[in-house]
Amino acid sequence: MSRINLVDPVSATGASAELLGEIRSAFGVAPNMFRAVANSPAALASMWGSFGALGKGRLGAKLGEQIAVAVADRNDCHYCLAAHTALGRKAGATAEEMTAAQHGKSADPKTAAALTFAQKLVEARGQVSDVDVRTLRDAGFDDEDVVEIIAHVALNLFTNYINVALAVPVDFPGVKLVREAA
Structure with a gap:
């Protein structure tokens, strides 16, 4: 409730x-x-x-949804994990890609770099290093992309906090959090 x-x-x-x-x-x-x-x-x-x-950003819907599930899993947000898994599938991601994203992983090195950075950003509460940003650049992201990745993380923190703090009932097909599945 x-x-x-x-x-x-x-x-x-x-x-x-x-x-x-x-x-x-x-x-x-x-x-x-x-x-x-x-x-x-x-x-x-x-x-x-x-x-x-x-x-409408450059990262595309698929990567945006993969970032969303990586952030949702870190914040134990059942609502966002369910919603963004469904939206990620609509954006062309496979079920396996969305599950991997929960773990901050991807077979695509560029996507993997973005997901690793997103998780680090959440875990370190923004306190990332020069090396973390350089790793994104080495994967092929420019300054616009880096800022957009951070914006996706920030938006998902907002939605995670709303859903967790207010116990918003999930109205998308449920998905298990990584820590629950282990």
Whole structure:
């Protein structure tokens, strides 16, 4: 049970109603996470705007979703792990690629570098080294990409914290966290 009211898109008003309408158009429904965040129109606008902006970024949807599951697993966020695994599959990732991403792994060296960096960023709370950034560059990422990877991590920290702190009910097919599967 959620620790916060899940705003009903049908009875929502103002900016939250407008944004929930956009979200329903994109997903076919208003997922519970967005319904929880809709309690604050400003927070919902921030979250939805960030998803939209990063969705148009250079990294692509598949890598964005792989980063999301790597971050979700580190933060024990069942909701985001389930949602981003489903979205990653829609973006063209295989089930095996999404499972590997939970572990911060990929058969593609460039993707592996991004996932390793994302996990390090979370674990070290941003305190990465020159070597960590240079490793991304050596894998083929430029400054724009590095900043975009960090933006994906930051957005996913926001969504993880919302879902974990507020116990938002998962409304996507469940996926086991790496630590649970071990």
